[in-house]
Amino acid sequence: MISQDIRKLAPEMDPLKIGSGWTSDDLSKPQILVESTFGDSHPGSVHLFGLVERAVRGVSLNGGKAARFFATDICDGMTQGHDGINYSLASRETICNLIEIHGMATPFDAGVFISSCDKAVPAQLMAIGRLNLASVVVPGGVMAAGPNLLTLEQIGMYNAMYLRGEITEAELNQYKCSACPSCGACSFMGTASTMQVMAEALGLALPGSALLPATCGDLLEVAQRAGKVAVDLARRGVRARDIVTEKSLENAVKVHAAISGSSNAMLHLPAIAHEFGLYMDGDLFDQLHRGAHYIVNIRPTGYWPAEYFYYAGGVPRVMEEIKSQLHLDVMTVTGKTLGENLEDLKKNGYYEKCEEYLKKTGLSRTDIIRPFDKPLGDNGTMAVLKGNLAPMGAVIKHSAVPKPMHKAVLRARPFDSEEAALEAIFQNQIHPGDAVFIRYEGPKGSGMPEMFYTTEAISSNPELGASIALLTDGRFSGASKGPAIGHISPEAADGGPIALVEPDDLIEIDVEKRLLAIVGVKGEHKTPGEMDEILRQRKAAWISKPSRYTHGVLKQFTMHATAPIAGAYMD
Numbered sequence: 001m002i003s004q005d006i007r008k009l010a011p012e013m014d015p016l017k018i019g020s021g022w023t024s025d026d027l028s029k030p031q032i033l034v035e036s037t038f039g040d041s042h043p044g045s046v047h048l049f050g051l052v053e054r055a056v057r058g059v060s061l062n063g064g065k066a067a068r069f070f071a072t073d074i075c076d077g078m079t080q081g082h083d084g085i086n087y088s089l090a091s092r093e094t095i096c097n098l099i100e101i102h103g104m105a106t107p108f109d110a111g112v113f114i115s116s117c118d119k120a121v122p123a124q125l126m127a128i129g130r131l132n133l134a135s136v137v138v139p140g141g142v143m144a145a146g147p148n149l150l151t152l153e154q155i156g157m158y159n160a161m162y163l164r165g166e167i168t169e170a171e172l173n174q175y176k177c178s179a180c181p182s183c184g185a186c187s188f189m190g191t192a193s194t195m196q197v198m199a200e201a202l203g204l205a206l207p208g209s210a211l212l213p214a215t216c217g218d219l220l221e222v223a224q225r226a227g228k229v230a231v232d233l234a235r236r237g238v239r240a241r242d243i244v245t246e247k248s249l250e251n252a253v254k255v256h257a258a259i260s261g262s263s264n265a266m267l268h269l270p271a272i273a274h275e276f277g278l279y280m281d282g283d284l285f286d287q288l289h290r291g292a293h294y295i296v297n298i299r300p301t302g303y304w305p306a307e308y309f310y311y312a313g314g315v316p317r318v319m320e321e322i323k324s325q326l327h328l329d330v331m332t333v334t335g336k337t338l339g340e341n342l343e344d345l346k347k348n349g350y351y352e353k354c355e356e357y358l359k360k361t362g363l364s365r366t367d368i369i370r371p372f373d374k375p376l377g378d379n380g381t382m383a384v385l386k387g388n389l390a391p392m393g394a395v396i397k398h399s400a401v402p403k404p405m406h407k408a409v410l411r412a413r414p415f416d417s418e419e420a421a422l423e424a425i426f427q428n429q430i431h432p433g434d435a436v437f438i439r440y441e442g443p444k445g446s447g448m449p450e451m452f453y454t455t456e457a458i459s460s461n462p463e464l465g466a467s468i469a470l471l472t473d474g475r476f477s478g479a480s481k482g483p484a485i486g487h488i489s490p491e492a493a494d495g496g497p498i499a500l501v502e503p504d505d506l507i508e509i510d511v512e513k514r515l516l517a518i519v520g521v522k523g524e525h526k527t528p529g530e531m532d533e534i535l536r537q538r539k540a541a542w543i544s545k546p547s548r549y550t551h552g553v554l555k556q557f558t559m560h561a562t563a564p565i566a567g568a569y570m571d
Contacts, residue, residue: 001030001031001109001234002107002108002109003030003031003107003108003109004028006106006107007027013106014027022065026065027065029063029064029065030063030064030065030109030110030231030234030235031064031065031067031108031109032059032064032065032066032067032108032109032110032111032112032227032230032231032234033066033067033069033102033103033108033110033111033112033133034052034055034056034059034066034067034068034069034111034112034114034227035069035070035071035099035102035103035111035112035113035114035124035127036048036049036051036052036068036069036070036071036113036114036115037070037071037072037073037095037114037115037116037117037120037124038052038070038072038114039070039072039073041072041073041074041075042073042074042075042077042078042117043075043143043180043182043183043184043185043186044073044075044115044116044117044120044140044183044184044185044186044192045072045073045115045116045117045120045140046183047140047183047184047214047215048114048115048116048140050220050223051114051138051140051219051220051223052068052114052223054220054221054223054224054227055112055114055138055223055224055226055227055230056068056227057224057227058223058224058225058226058227058228058229058230059112059227059228059230059231060227061224061227061228062227062228062231062232063231064109064110064227064230064231064234066112066227067106067108069099069102071095071098071099071102071123073091073095073115073117073118073119073120073123074087074088074091074119075117076088076117076118076119076191076450076477077152077186079449080156080450080452080453081453085449085450086446086447086449086554087447087553087554088118088119088447088449088450089119089267089443089447089448089449089475089557089561089568090447090553090554090556090557091119091123092119092122092123092126092268092271093123093557093569093570094123094553095119095120095123095124095127096123096124096126096127096130096275099113099123099124099127099131100127100130100131103127103131103133104131108133109134109234110133110134110135110136110230110231110233110234111128111131111133111134111135111136111230112135112136112137112138112223112226112227112230113125113127113128113135113136113137113138114137114138114140114223115139115140116139116140116141116142116184116185116192116196116214117140117185117191117192118190118191118192118195118264121137121139121192121195121196121198121199122195122267122268122271122272124137125137125195125198125199125202125204125268125272125275126271126272126274126275126569127275128204128240128244128275129240129241129244129272129273129274129275129276129277130275131240132239132240132241133239133240134230134233134234134236134237134238134239134240135204135230135233135239135240135333136204136205136206136226136227136229136230136233136333137199137200137204137205137226138205138206138209138222138223138226139196139199139200139205139209139210139211139212140184140185140196140214140219141184141185141196141211141212141213141214141215141216141219142184142185142186142187142192142193142196142211142212142213142214142306142307142309142310143180143181143182143183143184143185143186143187143213143214143307144181144182144184144187144213144215144305144307145181145187145305145307146178146179146180146181147178149304149305150175150178150179151179151186151187151188151299151305151306152179152180152186152187152188153186153188153190153299153300153477154175154179155175155176155179156452156453156455156456156460157456157459157460158171158172158175159172159453159456160453160456160457160460160461161460163426163457164426164461182214182215183214183215184213184214184215185211185214185306186306187299187305187306187307188298188299188300188305188306189259189260189261189262189296189298189299189300189301189302189306189309190262190300190477191262191264191265191268191477193211193262193298193306193309194256194259194261194262194264194265195262195265195268196210196211197210197211197255197256197259197261197315198252198255198256198261198265198268198269200315201248201251201252201255201256201315201319202243202244202248202249202251202252202272203243203244203248203251203330203331203332203333203338204240204243204244204332204333205333206222206225206226206229206333206334207315207316207332207334207341207342207344207345207350208310208314208315208316208345208350209222209226210314210315211306211309211310211314211315212310212314213307213310218353229333229334232335233333233335236335238331238335240276241276241277242331243330243331243332243333244272244276244278245278245330246278247327247329247330248327248330249269249273249278249280250288250327251326251327251330251338252269253269253280253284253285253288253289254288254292254322254325254326255315255318255319255322256269256289256381256382257288257289257292257293257294257380257381257382258292258293258294258295258296258318258321258322259294259296259298259318260294260296260298260301260302260376260381260397260399260400261381262477263382263395263396263397263475263476263484263486263487264475264476264477266282266285266382266384266395266487266565267448267475267487267564267567267568268567269285269567270282270285270566270567270569271567271568271569273567274567274569275569281393281565281566282384282392282393282395282565283384283393285382285384286382286383286384286514288380289379289380289381289382289383290379290380291378291379291380292322292325292378292379292380292381293321293322293325293372293375293377293378294375294376294377294378294380294381294399295318295321295322295369295370295371295372295375295376296309296318296368296369296370296376297367297368297369297370297376298368300400301381301397301399301400302376304363304367304368308358308361308363308368309368309369310354310357311354311355311357311358311361311363311368312354312358312363312365312367312368312369313350313351313354313365313369314354316341316342316345316350316351317351317354317365317369318369319338319342320342321369321370321371321372322372323342324372326338328342376399377399380399381397381398381399381400382395382396382397382398382399383395383396383398383511383514384396384514384565385485385509385510385511385514385515385516386514386515386516387508387515387516387517387518388497388517388518388528388531388532388535389471389488389497389498389501389507389516389517389518390488390489390496390497390498390516390565391489391490391496391497392489392490392496392563392565392566393487393489393565394471394485394486394487394488394489394516394565395485395486395487395565396484396485396486396511397476397484398511400482400484401482401483401484401511402465402466402482402483404466404467405466405467405468405469405483405509406509406510406511406512407509407510407511407512408469408508408509409506409507409508409509409519409520410433410434410435410468410469410506410507410509411433411434411435411503411504411505411506411507411523412434412435412437412501412502412503412504412505412506412507412518413430413434413435413436413437413503414437414439414501414502414503415436415437415438415439416439416440416492417438417440417441418438418441418449418451418453418454418472418474421436421437421438421454421470422453422454422457424436425454425457425458425461425464426457430464430468431468432463432464432467432468433467433468434468434469435468435469435471435507435509436454436458436468436469436470436471437471437472437498437501438451438454438470438471438472438474439472439473439488439491439492439498439499439501440473440491440492440493440499440545441472441473441474441492442473442474442488442489442491442492442493442494442563442564442568443491443557443558443561443562443563443564443568444491444493444494444558444559444561445473445474445491445492445493445545445548445558446474446548446558447554447557447558448473448474448475448561448564448568449474449475450474450475450476450477451470451472451474451475451476451477451484451486452476452477454470455470455476455477455482455484458470458482458483458484459482459483465482465483466483468483469483469484469485469507469509470482470483470484470485471484471485471486471488471498471507471516472484472485472486472488473486473487473488473489473491473492473493473496473498473564474486474564475487475564485509485516486564487564487565488516488564489563489564489565489566490563491563491564493544493545493558494563495539495542495544497518497535499542500535500538500539500542501518502521502538504521504522504523505518505520505521505522506518506519506520506521506523506524506525507519517531518531518535519531521534547559556570557570
């Protein structure tokens with residue numbers, strides 16, 4: 001094992017570990033990195049130390065020695081409404097880099113990776129690919145819903161209602177105090193929940209472990225078992241790149257379509273693939289969503305909180321329903337194929353245990369996870385649009401978009417920041433038929449923040465939510481719903497066509513044809529040739545904006561980030 005080879009090269013290593021509390025016997029055991037994002041930063045990380053300790057116990061019970069390392073994450077929810085959100089995507093790269101340092105400076109034989117939330121889970125998955133270490137992921141689980149099934153993604157809606165004078169401050173405060181009743185990831189299929197599911201769908205997490213209730217004993221058992229499995233993987237020499245392949249990536253996208261996962265997966269899965277030496281682009285994502293069955297009735301696209309996902313059978317039940325669309329021969333951390341795992345779960349009482357939880361809700365399994373032949377939708381949930389506005393592509397979660405906005409021609413209302421666009425919405429300056437642009441918010445522009453408050457302001461207004469579109473080179477919260485198109489590439493800061501849009505340009509959106517184009521000027525339609533010439537002239541006169549950042553993490557990130565549609569990783 002590599003840990004034993006390193007001991008021969010670095011004679012200081014043994015005494016330093018003994019000084020850290022290791023025994024002389026520990027030195028010759030398989031050495032397991034237990035990496036987590038534990039910290040007091042937010043509900044998704046505050047509980048993880050208990051899982052760390054159970055993973056450490058599992059390692060010890062199987063004859064290994066664990067070392068605990070920490071790379072605490074931040075919370076996207078706490079960064080909303082101020083410039084803290086600009087650090088969100090950059091934090092993914094920073095966590096990944098720190099884990100690389102942990103794993104390479106003092107090499108280990110395997111790793112257990114424990115996290116819950118938006119940037120932490122993808123950061124750990126990226127780091128696993130970079131290290132190519134024998135690895136097991138422990139998803140940190142999901143919080144309970146509040147009174148009347150209140151979940152955090154509704155707070156943006158209630159805040160917009162308060163700002164419009166529709167509810168009182170006291171009512172808003174009551175919602176705030178009730179939306180997060182426990183630790184764990186937010187209880188909807190946002191980015192945190194989606195990426196937990198993706199970890200299992202890729203084969204790196206134990207079967208049935210994604211989106212367990214964060215406070216249940218089942219999750220502690222998963223963490224302990226993960227520690228044991230990590231030692232087994234180390235002894236067998238099975239590395240992460242033996243598990244994550246083109247086929248397992250395709251499985252993950254099919255599961256993503258089935259759960260109506262967050263649009264941010266279109267940032268994270270390409271970045272994860274890149275670290276594994278694989279390639280995934282928007283075209284492949286779009287291709288795999290076509291014809292995929294959307295079957296999970298979980299918020300924000302569906303009705304129920306994510307807490308109920310496990311009760312209905314979790315990822316294994318989803319995979320059973322879409323089995324005909326999956327590669328069942330892919331290897332997983334159990335040492336068995338996906339198909340073998342699914343058969344084992346039927347035999348070991350997994351679904352019966354889920355059913356006991358489900359009985360308490362008064363719901364049936366099909367209320368939450370629909371049968372394959374009775375889907376909520378049969379053409380996936382996301383699409384990649386292209387055209388002269390987005391030559392490299394743009395992302396739309398069409399399952400969350402009102403049908404009238406699937407095919408429309410709108411008037412452009414461009415803004416160079418989210419703050420300006422949001423103010424225009426609250427001042428009633430945006431009207432039906434408008435295409436609201438928020439630009440210079442891509443990775444190179446400002447770090448690619450979420451446009452969460454703007455999407456909530458639009459979707460909580462029944463008239464605007466069904467009659468306008470929001471287009472940006474930034475991204476959206478996994479909690480967002482409504483007429484939103486993001487990740488427009490190339491971005492404005494790179495001189496992409498989104499930077500050239502002028503007021504009253506005509507913008508054509510056609511989800512079925514996967515089209516996003518500027519088709520007119522000052523309300524008058526133009527031919528494609530005429531538009532090409534107009535855009536050429538505008539580009540010649542375009543002047544780039546100076547970078548917003550002159551030092552620190554955001555300077556590094558904005559200088560080196562790839563295009564939004566490529567995953568916005570630092571190249």
